[in-house]
Amino acid sequence: MSTSSANSAASPAVSGLDYDDTALTLALPGSSSDPAAADRKRAHADHDKPPSPKARAVGWPPVRAYRRNALRDEAAKLVKVAVDGAPYLRKVDLAAHDGYAPLLRALHAMFASCLVANGAGRLVDAATGAEYVPTYEDKDGDWMLVGDVPFKMFVESCKRIRLMKSSEAVNLAPRTSSQ
Amino acid sequence: MTYFPEEVVEHIFSFLPLHSDRNTVSLVCRVWYEVERLSRRAVFVGNCYAVRPERLVQRFPNVRTLTVKGKPHFADFNLVPPDWGGYAGPWIDAAARSCMGLEELRMKRMVVLDENLELLARSFPRFKALVLISCEGFSTDGLAAIASHCKLLRELDLQENDVDDHGPRWLSCFPDSCTSLVSLNFACIKGEVNPGALERLVARSPNLRSLRLNRSVSVDTLSKILVRTPNLEDLGTGNLTDESESYLRLSSALEKCKMLRSLSGFWDASPICVPFIYPLCHHLTGLNLSYTPTLDYSDLTKMISRCVKLQRLWVLDCISDKGLQVVASSCKDLQELRVFPSDFYVAGYSVVTEEGLVAISSGCPKLSSLLYFCHQMTNEALITVAKNCPNFIRFRLCILEPKKPDAITNQPLDEGFGAIVRECKGLRRLSISGLLTDKVFMDIGKYGKQLEMLSIAFAGDSDKGMMHVMNGCKNLRKLEIRDSPFSDVALLGNVAKYETMRSLWMSGCNVTLKGCQVLATKMPMLNVEIMNELDESSEMEENHGDPSRVDKLYVYRTTAGARNDAPDFVKIL
Numbered sequence: 001m002s003t004s005s006a007n008s009a010a011s012p013a014v015s016g017l018d019y020d021d022t023a024l025t026l027a028l029p030g031s032s033s034d035p036a037a038a039d040r041k042r043a044h045a046d047h048d049k050p051p052s053p054k055a056r057a058v059g060w061p062p063v064r065a066y067r068r069n070a071l072r073d074e075a076a077k078l079v080k081v082a083v084d085g086a087p088y089l090r091k092v093d094l095a096a097h098d099g100y101a102p103l104l105r106a107l108h109a110m111f112a113s114c115l116v117a118n119g120a121g122r123l124v125d126a127a128t129g130a131e132y133v134p135t136y137e138d139k140d141g142d143w144m145l146v147g148d149v150p151f152k153m154f155v156e157s158c159k160r161i162r163l164m165k166s167s168e169a170v171n172l173a174p175r176t177s178s179q
Numbered sequence: 180m181t182y183f184p185e186e187v188v189e190h191i192f193s194f195l196p197l198h199s200d201r202n203t204v205s206l207v208c209r210v211w212y213e214v215e216r217l218s219r220r221a222v223f224v225g226n227c228y229a230v231r232p233e234r235l236v237q238r239f240p241n242v243r244t245l246t247v248k249g250k251p252h253f254a255d256f257n258l259v260p261p262d263w264g265g266y267a268g269p270w271i272d273a274a275a276r277s278c279m280g281l282e283e284l285r286m287k288r289m290v291v292l293d294e295n296l297e298l299l300a301r302s303f304p305r306f307k308a309l310v311l312i313s314c315e316g317f318s319t320d321g322l323a324a325i326a327s328h329c330k331l332l333r334e335l336d337l338q339e340n341d342v343d344d345h346g347p348r349w350l351s352c353f354p355d356s357c358t359s360l361v362s363l364n365f366a367c368i369k370g371e372v373n374p375g376a377l378e379r380l381v382a383r384s385p386n387l388r389s390l391r392l393n394r395s396v397s398v399d400t401l402s403k404i405l406v407r408t409p410n411l412e413d414l415g416t417g418n419l420t421d422e423s424e425s426y427l428r429l430s431s432a433l434e435k436c437k438m439l440r441s442l443s444g445f446w447d448a449s450p451i452c453v454p455f456i457y458p459l460c461h462h463l464t465g466l467n468l469s470y471t472p473t474l475d476y477s478d479l480t481k482m483i484s485r486c487v488k489l490q491r492l493w494v495l496d497c498i499s500d501k502g503l504q505v506v507a508s509s510c511k512d513l514q515e516l517r518v519f520p521s522d523f524y525v526a527g528y529s530v531v532t533e534e535g536l537v538a539i540s541s542g543c544p545k546l547s548s549l550l551y552f553c554h555q556m557t558n559e560a561l562i563t564v565a566k567n568c569p570n571f572i573r574f575r576l577c578i579l580e581p582k583k584p585d586a587i588t589n590q591p592l593d594e595g596f597g598a599i600v601r602e603c604k605g606l607r608r609l610s611i612s613g614l615l616t617d618k619v620f621m622d623i624g625k626y627g628k629q630l631e632m633l634s635i636a637f638a639g640d641s642d643k644g645m646m647h648v649m650n651g652c653k654n655l656r657k658l659e660i661r662d663s664p665f666s667d668v669a670l671l672g673n674v675a676k677y678e679t680m681r682s683l684w685m686s687g688c689n690v691t692l693k694g695c696q697v698l699a700t701k702m703p704m705l706n707v708e709i710m711n712e713l714d715e716s717s718e719m720e721e722n723h724g725d726p727s728r729v730d731k732l733y734v735y736r737t738t739a740g741a742r743n744d745a746p747d748f749v750k751i752l
Contacts, residue, residue: 057662059256059635061523061552061579062610064313066339066367068523070470078472090475093447096420109451 077155083132083163085125094155099148107134111163113137123163131166145172183489185210189218198223199342217241223683224248225656227265227289228706231739232273243282244308245274249289251684251733252634253659255313258686258731260710262746263740267291267314273646275302283308283334290314296321302326308334308362318343319368326352333386336361344370351376360384364391366415366444374400388438390413394446398425405432413465416444419452424736430455441465441491450478460485464512469493469519480505490514495521496531503535507542515548520579533560533586540567549574555586556613561595564604574599575610575743581637581662584614591615597622600630610634620644645669656680662687667694670732674701690729698734699752705752706741708733 077094090110097103108117115123115132123132135147138157146154146161183191193200194214205215221244224230236242249265267289274281281303286421291314299306306329319342325335326349328680350365350372360380365372372395381387381404388621389412392401396417402425405411414436414726429452433439441460445452448471458632463486468479483492483502489510496518498506506513516539518531531553540546546568556578576596592613600606600623607629611619615638623633631654639645645665648658650673658680666689677683677698699707710731741751 013260027610034620057581059253059258059579061577061662062256062634062636063523064255064259064339065551066313066341067469071400071521090450091473093420093473096447106449109449 077137077158079160081107081110081161081163083115084109084168086166091159094158097157099151100154103151104146105135107161107163109127115163132163133166133169134161135164135172137168143172145169183509185214188214192218213587215488220244222246225734227270228739228742229735232270234738236273236277236443240277241280242278243280244285245270245278245281245283246285246287247289248287249314249347251659251682252657253661253684253686254288258661261749263710263749264742264744264746265289266744267316268295271295271299271302274293275299279303280305282306282449283310285310286314287312288314290316291321292316293318293321293324293472297324300324302327304571305331306488307331307359308336308524310334310336310338311340311652312338313340315341319345319347319349319370320656322368323349323352323569326350326357327354330354330357331359332357333359336362336364337362337367338354338364338391340367342368344368347371347373347376350380352484355378355383356587358383359386361386363387363411363680364415364560366393368393369723371395374403378403378407388411391443392417393419397421398429398452402428402432405429405436405515408457409435410438412438412443412622413441414439415467416442416446416448418446419444421449426452426455430458433459433704437462441462443467443493445471447471448474450474453478453482456482457485461487464488465491465615467491467493469495469517471495472497472521476502484509486510488512490688491516493517493519495519497521498535499530500535500538503531504538504542507538510543512545512695514545516543517550518552519550520552533557537563537567540564544568545570547571550575550577552577552579555578555583556592556595557585557587558590558592558595558598559587561592562598564593565598569602569604571599571603571606573608574603574606575608575634578613581612582614585613591618593618593622597626600626605629610636611638612636616640617647619643620647624648627652627655629654631655633659635660635663637662639663639665641671642666642672646672649673657682659684660686660688664689667691667697670694671697671701674698677702677705677734680736682733684731684733685729686731688732690732692727692729695729695732696752701748704736704738705734708735708745709752710748 078091079094081090081092092103092106092110094103097106108115108123116126118124124130125132135143135159136146136154136158139142139159192201192204201215201219206493216238217240217530218682219239219242222235222239222242224235224247227247227249247267247270250263253259254263265288267286275298282305284299291311296317299309309325317541325332347370372393377396377400377439381390387408388409388410390404391413392415394417398417398419398421401417405558433455440462441466442456442459444465445468450473453474460482466483466486466489467624468474472495475497479494479498480502483489484505487509490512492506492510492513492515498518527634533553533556536553540563544567547570556576584590593616596615596619600609606627609623609627609630609632611634615704617640620639630652633648633652633655642665645660646669648655649669663686670685670690671694695707695709701706709729711729745751
């Protein structure tokens with residue numbers, strides 16, 4: 001397992017709570033600024049503080065074990081999916097798909113309202129014709145093109161997915177598979 | 180009335196729907212007691228240790244519907260150690276000996292074993308309905324016994340139980356002659372079921388009105404089933420992860436179900452399934468999407484904005500405040516709302532805040548039942564909510580971070596909750612959270628006259644807080660408290676009160692062994708159970724006067740005396 005990178009430095013290793021991962025945001029994907037700062041009414045989480053002991057009290061929050069287990073299905077691997085230009089995020093369960101093809105079909109279905117498949121099977125913006133490629137952030141915090149590594153390895157290491165405009169994706173170097 | 184023949188008295192009693200009324204008339208005289216007990220058809224036992232099962236079945240030999248509840252409510256949150264108790268066995272054994280006419284058994288938070296289900300299946304020739312909620316201890320083998328032997332079974336309703344999966348065989352155990360099913364809910368069964376067996380069972384159940392499937396059932400199987408159930412009123416889907424071709428079949432099957440009013444399930448639902456549900460939406464009165472983290476705010480609102488007749492909605496907090504505004508503007512008939520957290524980490528972004536709740540309260544004036552998990556709240560919002568919705572019967576607010584103050588003023592939330600109890604004169608159930616002082620308890624005691632159940636966590640400053648509640652809430656039945664600074668003074672401040680209540684739970688408070696012993700001595704009709712994390716049982720026997728803190732305390736009134744099935748870690752004073 002790779003060592004924590006700068007990206008996960010904010011989350012304390014002790015608790016295993018990765019605030020970046022769990023913080024739902026309505027901001028444009030990829031933007032690193034705190035979207036809540038402008039709105040003084042919204043208390044935003046302090047990502048640098050470790051959770052206080054009371055935050056991890058037994059049986060708190062009061063949610064039935066059945067519900068906790070149902071939402072945290074061990075077999076599921078939910079990751080967030082962002083599309084450049086779309087104002088909200090979706091989630092996909094990587095474990096629910098057998099390989100890249102069904103996964104990409106599912107992604108396509110998710111954003112069918114704004115992206116369509118062109119002749120070459122690539123996703124394009126229906127309005128502008130700009131091509132999108134699926135990319136993902138791996139455990140090391142690096143952004144990679146989806147499809148470069150064996151699927152199971154991808155599922156293991158993928159933290160989130162971003163459908164990026166091809167023009168931006170040229171900067172991503174394909175990764176040589178290394179352990 | 181004593182001059183009327185007994186049949187007439189019995190007939191008059193049949194007009195009393197409430198258990199409490201029947202209990203009252205049975206106290207009038209011996210004749211009435213006898214008439215009442217022999218004609219009683221339904222018995223409700225709120226605490227399985229409050230009365231001996233043998234005693235109950237001897238008093239009511241002709242009972243047809245028996246409801247029994249076991250573990251205290253906080254067991255849901257792992258606060259009650261495993262093996263504490265709540266066994267169904269003694270109840271089923273007793274009923275099997277004395278109540279041959281039993282038709283319905285409902286149990287909640289109890290330990291039910293396969294052998295109990297086997298005895299149940301063989302003992303009651305007219306058995307019709309089994310409802311198990313949040314129970315554990317049995318496997319699909321027990322269900323196989325029920326399916327095999329209950330020839331007149333109408334209802335098998337399994338809600339959120341922990342069931343060991345021993346394979347799909349159980350569903351095939353319903354004989355071909357079983358055609359009486361009205362309600363079948365196996366959503367909590369973890370394993371596969373045989374699709375063919377399921378289809379055949381549904382095909383021979385013309386009276387089926389409610390069907391809740393588990394995750395293993397595919398869209399295709401669902402489509403085939405729905406073609407057979409045009410009168411279905413309540414559906415819990417299987418998984419909805421399939422590709423869009425399957426949905427066309429599902430859509431045309433759903434179209435035939437004109438009576439469908441309630442939807443749940445949506446396990447792992449893909450957003451592409453959403454448009455296929457649209458034709459159903461404007462008839463729906465109930466919708467449970469609380470197990471579907473894969474649908475986001477936009478999918479949810481597209482569906483919910485069409486559900487104009489919705490009365491009951493359960494969702495995850497990914498619906499966000501914006502989504503709740505859509506609910507508020509679309510669902511004018513909403514009576515019950517539950518917003519569950521999609522992740523359980525206490526600190527985090529506020530997806531659902533006081534704004535969503537205020538929006539709901541102003542758009543949905545019929546709202547009477549609320550369970551709301553959120554990251555922040557304000558007094559101003561709660562005051563507004565109280566004014567908008569004075570009809571609350573159940574109000575449960577859980578601010579995820581313990582002791583969190585008003586998000587704007589940093590004050591305690593006493594004012595806000597005070598407004599709720601003051602305005603909502605019919606309030607029966609209340610759960611409070613956030614930063615709270617003794618002041619809120621003053622208001623609860625003063626205004627909570629109809630309050631029957633109160634849940635307190637990380638709240639209050641002193642014993643006065645708990646005393647306000649004990650002295651003021653005349654109708655209090657269940658009081659559960661965790662991690663609050665109440666001590667023996669509060670525990671012993673009004674001991675007679677416990678006789679009028681079903682139970683008291685206190686954990687993480689400041690009660691001591693000595694205080695509990697005083698309570699047990701003063702009130703012999705109570706069982707005072709203490710549970711400590713460490714095995715201090717030997718220490719406790721040696722140091723009777725040791726004021727050691729008690730981790731967990733459960734006090735309940737009982738006619739049965741100390742129970743004999745308590746595990747080692749439970750000490751009954």
